Amino acid sequence: MQSLINRVKPARAFKADPAPSRWAWRMQRLMLTPAFLFGLRFGVPFCLALFAGTVYLADDARRGQIADGYASLRSSIQQRPEFMVKLMAIDGAGPELAANVRAAVPIDFPTSSFDLDLAAMRSTIMQLPGVQQASLRVKPGGLLHVEVQPRVAVAVWRTQDGLALIDESGTYIGRLAHRTDRPDLPLVAGEAANVSIAEALDLLRVAAPLGDRLRGFIRMGARRWDVVLDREQRILLPETGAIQALERVIALEGAQEVLTRDVARVDMRLAQRPTVQMNKEATQEWWRIRQISGQ
Numbered sequence: 001m002q003s004l005i006n007r008v009k010p011a012r013a014f015k016a017d018p019a020p021s022r023w024a025w026r027m028q029r030l031m032l033t034p035a036f037l038f039g040l041r042f043g044v045p046f047c048l049a050l051f052a053g054t055v056y057l058a059d060d061a062r063r064g065q066i067a068d069g070y071a072s073l074r075s076s077i078q079q080r081p082e083f084m085v086k087l088m089a090i091d092g093a094g095p096e097l098a099a100n101v102r103a104a105v106p107i108d109f110p111t112s113s114f115d116l117d118l119a120a121m122r123s124t125i126m127q128l129p130g131v132q133q134a135s136l137r138v139k140p141g142g143l144l145h146v147e148v149q150p151r152v153a154v155a156v157w158r159t160q161d162g163l164a165l166i167d168e169s170g171t172y173i174g175r176l177a178h179r180t181d182r183p184d185l186p187l188v189a190g191e192a193a194n195v196s197i198a199e200a201l202d203l204l205r206v207a208a209p210l211g212d213r214l215r216g217f218i219r220m221g222a223r224r225w226d227v228v229l230d231r232e233q234r235i236l237l238p239e240t241g242a243i244q245a246l247e248r249v250i251a252l253e254g255a256q257e258v259l260t261r262d263v264a265r266v267d268m269r270l271a272q273r274p275t276v277q278m279n280k281e282a283t284q285e286w287w288r289i290r291q292i293s294g295q
Contacts, residue, residue, distance in 0.1 A: 079112055086110045086142035093148040096174075097130045101146060104128055113138045130173050155197055156182055158189040158216075168201070170194035190219030199242065200225065206246045209254070224269070232279075234265040245271065 030036050057063055077083075086109050090098045105121045118136045125134040125146070133149035151173050153165035163176040165185075172194070176182060186204050188197065200217045203225060207214050210229065218226040225242055227235040237245050245268040252258045258266065258276065267275040 083113050084110045084142050085113050085116065085138060085144050088144045088146060090146045090148060093130075093150055097128070097148065097150055100128055100130065101125055101148065107144070110142065116144070129171075132167075153182070153185060154201060156185045156187050157194050158187060166194045166197060168197065170197045186214075187216030188219065189216065190222070192222040193217070193219035195222075196225075202243055203227065203237075203246055206243055206250065209250055210259075213259075229259065233259060233263060236265060236267045236269055238269045238271065241271065248274070 057066075085107075088102065088107060088109070090101055093101060104124050104127075107116070116138065118138075122134055122136050125131055125136075125148070130150050131148055132151045135147045137145055139145050151167040151171060153173050154168045155166055156176055156179065157164045157166045163179060165173040165176055165182070167173055179187065186200065188194070188200050193200070196219060203217060204214075207227060213229045215228040215230060218228055220226055220236075224239045225237045227237065227246065229235070235246065235249050249258070249266055249268060252266075253260070262279050264277045264279040267277065
């Protein structure tokens with residue numbers, strides 16, 4: 001009996017496997033993936049916050065409270081005294097132009113600097129006829145400073161609508177009530193005279209020896225200039241080489257006093273054959289003398 005008992009071996013105790021299960025191993029491998037870790041750290045909180053915010057903002061009353069609070073906070077900041085503009089100062093412009101600038105950009109002072117669209121205001125001021133350049137900025141102390149560079153009138157342009165001032169580029173500046181208001185400026189007239197104002201100014205410098213006899217310049221057919229003198233005299237200049245042609249006439253005047261005589265016009269349109277036309281009275285007198293001489 002004892003031998004039989006000895007022959008029966010006791011069963012060994014079960015030992016747990018230290019290796020992780022398949023699912024545990026996969027989870028450990030997944031936790032080592034950078035994309036999964038990023039999604040776990042940032043993606044999950046973001047989705048939870050987005051879901052909570054969506055649920056919270058689904059109520060119209062809550063959205064209205066948030067909007068009103070933001071508007072109230074923004075208004076309280078913008079209406080602070082250090083951001084308020086109380087005065088506009090305009091430099092570089094005369095009284096009339098300054099009045100036009102104020103009328104173009106009317107501002108109800110005091111106002112917040114956040115409510116001023118300086119770019120749009122500058123664009124509006126630049127569209128004024130007498131303004132060549134403008135700059136705007138808000139200075140400390142609640143001052144809106146407007147720096148204006150006005151256009152400088154160089155000639156008076158006579159049109160069918162009246163008299164107008166133009167600058168060296170031919171740009172319209174403003175109306176002129178009477179010619180005597182700007183006797184210091186030359187007078188130009190004719191179609192598209194403002195387009196060729198640079199040439200007219202060159203002719204003006206050449207015609208300086210004529211002094212007070214010069215009355216102005218007329219653009220003929222938008223192609224060439226006529227120089228108008230007193231006593232209804234005219235110098236007809238060619239399309240090209242007008243300055244040289246006028247210089248020749250000035251030289252003739254200095255040598256032979258052509259323009260001092262009873263001449264109605266000097267035609268320089270043909271450089272090879274300048275033509276002098278006498279006025280009506282001088283022509284009649286010349287014919288009378290010829291008739292007497294023929295007798």
